[in-house]
Amino acid sequence: MTQMIIFEFRPQDGMLEKLIEFFDIALPDTRQFPGNQGATAARQTWDEYQLVIITYWANESDMEKFIAWRKKEGDYAKLRTLLDGKPLIRTYDVLDIGGSQKPFDEISDSAQAMPIGVVHNVDFNNKQSTS
Numbered sequence: 001m002t003q004m005i006i007f008e009f010r011p012q013d014g015m016l017e018k019l020i021e022f023f024d025i026a027l028p029d030t031r032q033f034p035g036n037q038g039a040t041a042a043r044q045t046w047d048e049y050q051l052v053i054i055t056y057w058a059n060e061s062d063m064e065k066f067i068a069w070r071k072k073e074g075d076y077a078k079l080r081t082l083l084d085g086k087p088l089i090r091t092y093d094v095l096d097i098g099g100s101q102k103p104f105d106e107i108s109d110s111a112q113a114m115p116i117g118v119v120h121n122v123d124f125n126n127k128q129s130t131s
Contacts, residue, residue, distance in 0.1 A: 001059065001093050001094070002037065002056060002057065002058060002059075002093070002094040003056070003057040003058075003059060003060050003063055003091060003092065003093065003094070004054065004055070004056050004057075004091075004092040004093075004094050005054070005055045005056075005057065005063055005089065005090070005091050005092075006052055006053070006054050006089070006090040006092070007052065007053040007054075007055075007087050007088070007089050008050070008051070008052050008087060008088040008089075008090075009050075009051045009052070009053070009083055009087050010049055010050055010051070010083065010084045010085060011049060011051070011082055011083060011084060012082060012083060012084045013084070015082045015083075016048070016049060018082055019051065019082045019083070020041075020051075022078065022079060022082060023041050023051075023053065026075060027039050027040075027041060027053070030055060030066070033062075033065075033066050033069070034062060034065075035057050035058040035059065035061075035062025035063070035065070035066070036055065036056070036057060036058075036062070036066065037056040037057060037058060038055065038056045039053065039054070039055040039056070040053070040054050041053050041054075042054065056094070060091075063091075
């Protein structure tokens with residue numbers, strides 16, 4: 001089943017542009033990773049410092065392999081230096097409600113997707129998650 005993962009980030013003071021630059025480099029690689037079905041970035045309309053990355057994966061295993069690869073490459077360590085606290089990670093199963101599922105390219109606003117999911121807190125140092 002397709003997985004939608006939403007990563008919520010808040011940069012440290014003075015790090016917003018560096019965080020955007022980080023994702024400008026990281027997202028093309030994310031989109032090319034086996035099993036990735038799309039990735040996009042957004043920010044809250046009323047709070048430009050609240051950023052989200054929304055990714056779609058063919059299955060949870062592909063997403064876990066991606067996270068392991070990013071950790072091995074040192075990307076999570078670099079990302080943590082830019083953030084004000086730990087990222088919030090939400091994992092959802094994409095549901096085929098209404099007879100058809102919108103392709104990722106047609107979703108222009110994360111508010112259009114109303115999946116039901118579980119919030120995971122991931123400790124990138126110890127590779128533990130809690131629900």
